[in-house]
Amino acid sequence: MTENNRLRVAMQKSGRLSDDSKELFERCGIKVRYHEQRLLAAAENMPIEFLRVRDDDIPGLVMDGVVDLGIIGENVLEETLLTRKSQGDPTEFRMLKRFDFGGCRLSIAIPRDEEWQGLESLNGKRIATSYPQLLKRCFEAKGLTFRPCLLTGSVEVAPRAGLADAICDLVSTGATLEANGLKEVEVIYRSKACLIARKDEMDAEKEDLVKRLLVRMQGVARARECKYIMLHAPKEKLGEITKLLPGAEHPTILPLTGDDSRVALHMVSSESLFWETMEKVKALGASSILVLPIEKMME
Numbered sequence: 001m002t003e004n005n006r007l008r009v010a011m012q013k014s015g016r017l018s019d020d021s022k023e024l025f026e027r028c029g030i031k032v033r034y035h036e037q038r039l040l041a042a043a044e045n046m047p048i049e050f051l052r053v054r055d056d057d058i059p060g061l062v063m064d065g066v067v068d069l070g071i072i073g074e075n076v077l078e079e080t081l082l083t084r085k086s087q088g089d090p091t092e093f094r095m096l097k098r099f100d101f102g103g104c105r106l107s108i109a110i111p112r113d114e115e116w117q118g119l120e121s122l123n124g125k126r127i128a129t130s131y132p133q134l135l136k137r138c139f140e141a142k143g144l145t146f147r148p149c150l151l152t153g154s155v156e157v158a159p160r161a162g163l164a165d166a167i168c169d170l171v172s173t174g175a176t177l178e179a180n181g182l183k184e185v186e187v188i189y190r191s192k193a194c195l196i197a198r199k200d201e202m203d204a205e206k207e208d209l210v211k212r213l214l215v216r217m218q219g220v221a222r223a224r225e226c227k228y229i230m231l232h233a234p235k236e237k238l239g240e241i242t243k244l245l246p247g248a249e250h251p252t253i254l255p256l257t258g259d260d261s262r263v264a265l266h267m268v269s270s271e272s273l274f275w276e277t278m279e280k281v282k283a284l285g286a287s288s289i290l291v292l293p294i295e296k297m298m299e
């Protein structure tokens with residue numbers, strides 16, 4: 001692949017998805033030095049370059065074929081899809097992967113002291129949001145209408161400021177709603193970050209690189225979920241101990257020098273071990289129990 005035929009990836013420059021997006025590529029073994037002002041960053045060890053932009057622009061860049069891949073929240077992807085459909089712009093893309101970061105929900109919230117009487121009570125009311133299309137789809141499905149008050153940030157301020165009767169915004173911990181005297185009353189969309197690709201086939205080298213990236217991303221996700229467990233156990237208790245350990249169908253059993261009654265057990269557990277399980281394993285006579293993180297994994 002020549003220098004000017006690099007796989008072009010769009011990621012959020014700064015915000016909720018940036019650190020996780022950067023970390024993901026780093027864990028995939030891609031070396032990039034990001035400079036605050038430089039918006040195009042080339043990887044040092046792979047023919048990949050990163051376009052660092054506002055998250056709202058990422059779906060469009062992919063759908064217009066300006067970039068090959070993009071990491072984006074499903075909420076923004078879906079909102080952009082609906083907007084572009086209504087404008088007759090291209091909307092095609094390939095969904096490659098859903099990640100376990102960027103989890104949030106798009107919810108309707110009203111002032112804390114107001115009684116919630118269902119979505120119907122907001123019929124015709126003014127609602128502040130950055131997601132007018134997703135909100136419209138939800139209201140239309142129920143035969144309701146609303147008057148949108150479009151805000152691109154600080155949406156939670158709208159009811160107190162007298163701009164709207166309710167809001168429709170992203171919620172994760174609920175702390176922002178709480179701090180602004182609001183309560184969540186209805187979830188209209190659940191979202192996670194995802195990896196999308198442009199629809200039209202890339203050249204063979206790029207497609208190959210995307211496949212390799214996906215295998216690495218899968219390995220990163222699996223490694224996060226799994227733990228390497230080592231312990232010493234009495235031979236006669238092995239059956240009972242392995243029954244307690246998630247994913248221990250085929251553990252590695254090794255002899256212990258100078259102790260015929262005990263063996264070492266090594267295994268990859270598909271879940272992290274809870275303290276309660278470790279206590280039970282110990283009660284069965286296990287000792288030297290180690291639970292180690294796994295950095296990379298390829299099955």
Ligand SMILES: Nc1ncnc2c1ncn2[C@@H]1O[C@H](COP(=O)(O)OP(=O)(O)OP(=O)(O)O)[C@@H](O)[C@H]1O
Binds near residue numbers: 017
């Ligand atoms: N509180 C949250 N917890 C987890 N994920 C969130 C949270 N808020 C937003 N997200 C996810 O991260 C994405 C980016 O959120 P962020 O607040 O950084 O966007 P933004 O302010 O629009 O940024 P930009 O300047 O790039 O336009 C959201 O679209 C959503 O998918």
Ligand SMILES: O=P(O)(O)OC[C@H]1O[C@H](OP(=O)(O)OP(=O)(O)O)[C@H](O)[C@@H]1O
Binds near residue numbers: 016169171176
């Ligand atoms: O439920 P919580 O955990 O409080 O999170 C919700 C807040 O997080 C996001 O904003 P962010 O803090 O990213 O700021 P932004 O206004 O710049 O998007 C979102 O728009 C909410 O305001």
Ligand SMILES: [Mg+2]
Binds near residue numbers: 054055056
């Ligand atoms: Mg944005």
